[in-house]
Amino acid sequence: MVSHKSKVVRVRSQRQLHYIEPDMHYGNISPSTTREIMFHKMPTSTGEPSVPQPVDRVFRLPKSKSQHHDSENTGSQSPTSPPTSTISNNLHQIETTTKWSTRKKVIVGLIIAAVCIVVIVTVIVTVLLTRQSNTTASTTNTTVVYVLWSFDNVTTDSYGVYNGQLMNSATYSPSSSTMPYLGQGRALSVTAAQNQSFQVSTPFLNLASTSFTIEAWIYSTIVTGDNGVMGQCQCTSCSNQCFFFLIRSSKLYVGFTLNDINGLTTMTVNTWYHVAFVYNSVTKQQILYLNGVQDNIKSSSSAYQGTNGTFTIGSAKYYPSTTFFNGYIDNVKIETLAKSATEILTAASLIAYYSFDSPNPTYDNGPNGLNGSSINAGIVTGRVNQGIQFTGSSSYFQAYGFYQAGYGVNSNKPFSISMWISTSSYSSCAFVQMSTAYNGGSCFNMLGIWSYTGNAAQLVAQGYAWPAIYGPSITLNTWTHVSWTFSLTNGYRLYVNGVYFGTTGYYSYSGTSGVINWLQIGYSFTCSGNYISNAAFQGIIDEIYVHNREITATEVYTFANP
Incomplete structure (x- = not known):
């Protein structure tokens, strides 16, 4: 056996390394044989003699291949255990x-x-x-659903999805009705005593957990008590699971059960109203509108949660029973979005809008579909996109359905007419008329041009009789915007190019035809009783708006500055 003395190595950590190697034997190498490194502190910086210190740590390292032990020498110390003389109590052995x-x-x-x-x-x-x-x-639908029931002698949805059926012999309004609003269409006619209604069972119309807007025109012969306009109900006694739209004690009443809103305006019988209800899932608001004007608003309202149930028009379930409607309901429109106040006002008050743009230049682009027809008139470049051009007495545009535009069913009711004109002639003429029949009947000229010696192409606006407003002269072949409004409070008002020109002051409009009227643009018939010349307009007209209210000066300015 050959023994080796410890080797001392100085390291950067100012400690000494002592290699303590166990006795070695020649012969087979024990695989567990290791070397041990013992750390000793170095002398202090004061130069004191180096004195061995207690061992801090011991690292056990694998022995090199050149070192051999005789595994057969049973008298030697086990190679896997370090000599007891070199191990202190605080020694930690760590495999490198x-x-x-x-x-x-x-x-x-x-x-x-x-x-x-x-x-x-x-x-x-x-x-x-x-x-x-x-x-x-949970609050919105990714796809907006559109539904429209026109009730023009049909039970189908105009979009072809939510088609329904008449219940208990419900029917339609007369085809020759002289009632305001209906115009050339029809309306659903229901009687409460016979439990009549219109129903859509399939597919399910899902209004749960989303914003939605419901609009309709209604004409009720009874406003006392509860009158069901429409509804959809899953559970009559469950909160937010039963939608109902009623007239209750002469006011609107709408809700989801235990989550309701009351109207503030008193309604009268035998009167057409535009009604609208908006639920906004973002703002958590319920909003009621009557004739385009906000009637009430409720905040912190939970969403409707009904997930099944038939949608009914002419009836509504309200705990604990079903209530029915007496009268007419028309143009029921549902959209799964929250419409703005401006959109609701437009739907309620815009009678017709003619843009004269292709591909259907004579179609009404407003909410009522009062499409017109043109006779010997061409579509040309207009003030906004395209316009309609008139060339003489046999050239005009005509549309039907005007119940409240100066001369119609409603007496002394407000109205407004706005348009762009570009005249190619200084001749006196009429460019807006109203008549009781498509071939004339009783008629009157509303807007025209008056020319005389020293004054060419002066605008003039006049009602059924005096007074009239004479406006400024307009320039040949130049676009001029004209707006004419009426209300009992303000009388007639004339705006030119978006600027207020003049008024008659308070004036009671006496021209009531008692029927739905025809609108003529460009001239068509010879009328009597006013001071606008019975002659044809020559030029281009564009962007005609007809409202059943007196539009504001701000709105006029907007129309004049497209």
């Missing part, structure tokens, strides 16, 4: 690791950590997106 092994462990650890981070982030993002998706789905 190569640099490459350490690097591998670090790399593997980093990879595992990165994978864990990716997994955690993915899970968190997925959960957040799922929650956001669920929240959105």
Whole structure:
């Protein structure tokens, strides 16, 4: 046996390394044989003699291949156990690791950590997106649903989806009705005593957990008590599961059961009203409109939650029973979005809008579909896109359905007419007329041009009789915007190019025909009783708006500055 003395090595840490090697034997090498490193503190900086200190740590290292032990010498100390004389009580034995092994462990650890981070982030993002998706789905629909029942002698939805059926012999209004609003169409006619209504059972009209707007024209012969206009009910006694739209004690009353809103305006019998209800799932508001004007608003309102039930018109379930309607209901429109106050006002007050743009230049682009026809008139470049050109006495545009535009069923009711004109002649003429029949009947000229010596192409606006407003002279072949409004309070008002020109002051309009009227543009018939010349207009007209109210100066300015 050959023994080796300890080797001393000085290291940067100011400690000494003592290699203590156990006795070596020639022969087979024991695989568990190790070397031990013992750390001893160095002498102090004061130069004191070096004195061995207690052992701090011992690192056990694998023995080199050149060192051999005789495994057959049973008298020697076990190579796996260090000599007891060299081990102190505070000795810790730690197996050393190569640099490459350490690097591998670090790399593997980093990879595992990165994978864990990716997994955690993915899970968190997925959960957040799922929650956001669920929240959105609970309040809004991604696809807007449009429904329109015109009741023009049909039970079909104009979009072809939510078709219904008449119940208990419900029918339609007379085809030759002289009632305001109906014009050339028809309306649903129901009687409460016979439990009449219109129903859509399939497919289910889903209004749950979303914004929606419902509009209709109604004419009730009874406004006392409860009168069901429309509804959809899953559970009459369950909160937010039964939608109803009523006239209750002469006022509108709409809600989802235990989540309701009352109208503030008193309604009268035998009168056409435009009614609208908006639920906004974003602002959590219920809003009621009557004739385009906000009638009431309720905040902090929960969404409707009905997920099944037949949609009915002419009846509504209201706990604990069903209530029915007496009268007419028309143009029921539903959209799964929250319409603005401006959109509701337009739907309620715009009688007709003619843009004269292709592909259907004579169609009404307003809410009522009062399409017209043109005779010997051409479509040319207009003030906005395209306009309609008139060339003489046999050239005009005509449309039917005007119940409240100066000369119609409603007496002394407000109205407005606006348009762009470009005259190609200084001759006196009429360019707006109203008549009781398509071939004339009783008629009167409303807007025209008056020319005389020293004054060419002066605008003139006049009602059924005096007084009239004489406006400024207009320039040949130049676009001029003209608006004419009426109300009992303000009388006639004339605006030119968006600017107020003059008024008659208070004036009672006496021209009532008692029937739905025809509108002529460009001239058609010879009328009597006013001071606008019975002659044809020559030029181009564009962007005609007809309202059943007195539009404001701001609105006039907007029309004049497209």
